[in-house]
Amino acid sequence: MEITPSTPSLANSAATGAAKTLAQDFDTFLTLLTSQLQNQDPLEPMDSSEFTNQLVQFSSVEQAIQTNKNFETLIALTSANTTSAALDYLGRQVTYAGAESNLQGAGIDWSYDLDPDAVASSIAVKDATGKVVFAADxxxxxxxxxxxxxxxxxxxxxxxxxxxxxxxSAIDKAQNPVSADIFSTGTVTGVDVTATNPVLSIGGITQPLVSIREINQDS
Structure with a gap:
């Protein structure tokens, strides 16, 4: 079984960096404000409205950064849960949406959903080059x-x-082609969780986690 680990990090997130920069800017702002207040002319005191507006802006930015931090934390938790769920598939036999499967001596099991209007169909098995190696009604x-x-x-x-x-391939009574959704079955032998969405290796076939339709009871 193969597991490719992920290395998420909140410490280096954009929100964390923005919060650090904001804190530095706010310290500079307070230093300048204190200096100007200490050196102002008592007979002509400074207009405090500008400083008040800047304080309000700092507060708004701080709230936005905190919201981003909360979102990043939520995303990290969701990613961790998804990764844990993906690892649970290791060694399990699953059915996934896809026509490709790996022949490993014992044959291949497929299933497919034909449109309700289908009145005739044909099936064909193709090798990796696209050549038809088996065909039947x-x-x-x-x-x-x-x-x-x-x-x-x-x-x-x-x-x-x-x-x-x-x-x-399938047709309806009017000889028009109708849809057929194909599903394959195999055992999960590896999990790659380095991407946003985990990818499973099923007998050498890579499939995204979202393509899994069911876990077979006998697995």
Missing amino acids: GPEDGGTHQFAWNGKDNAGTDLPDGVYSLSV
Whole structure:
């Protein structure tokens, strides 16, 4: 099993840097204000409205920075939860949205959802180069269907291990093409959590976590 770790850091976040800069600017502002108040002409006191406006601006910026900090914390917590969820998939057999799967001696299990209006269909298995290595007629109705391929071509010859994909074509009564959503099944052997969205390795096929449709009960 392979795990590629992530290294999130809040310490170097933009909000943290902005807060530090704001604190330095505010200290400078207070130093200047104190100096001007100490040296002002008692007979012509300074107009405090400008300083009041600047204080209000500092307060607004400080609140905005704090809001950004809260958002960053929330994002970090969400990312940690997503990473934890992704790691739970290691070693589990899953079904994911995608036509590609890896033949590893025992065949490949696919499923596909045909449009309810489908009245005829055909299936084809293609190798990594796009060449059709197996073809057959499919079901004549819509709904969910299973296809367990034994890894052989139409002549019954065993094909080498590697990546294969399923293609499903279907038509309705008017001979118009209709949709077919294909799903593959495999075991999760690795997890990459370095990106924003974790990526799973399923028998050598990389799939985003969001593509997982179910975890098989017998895994």
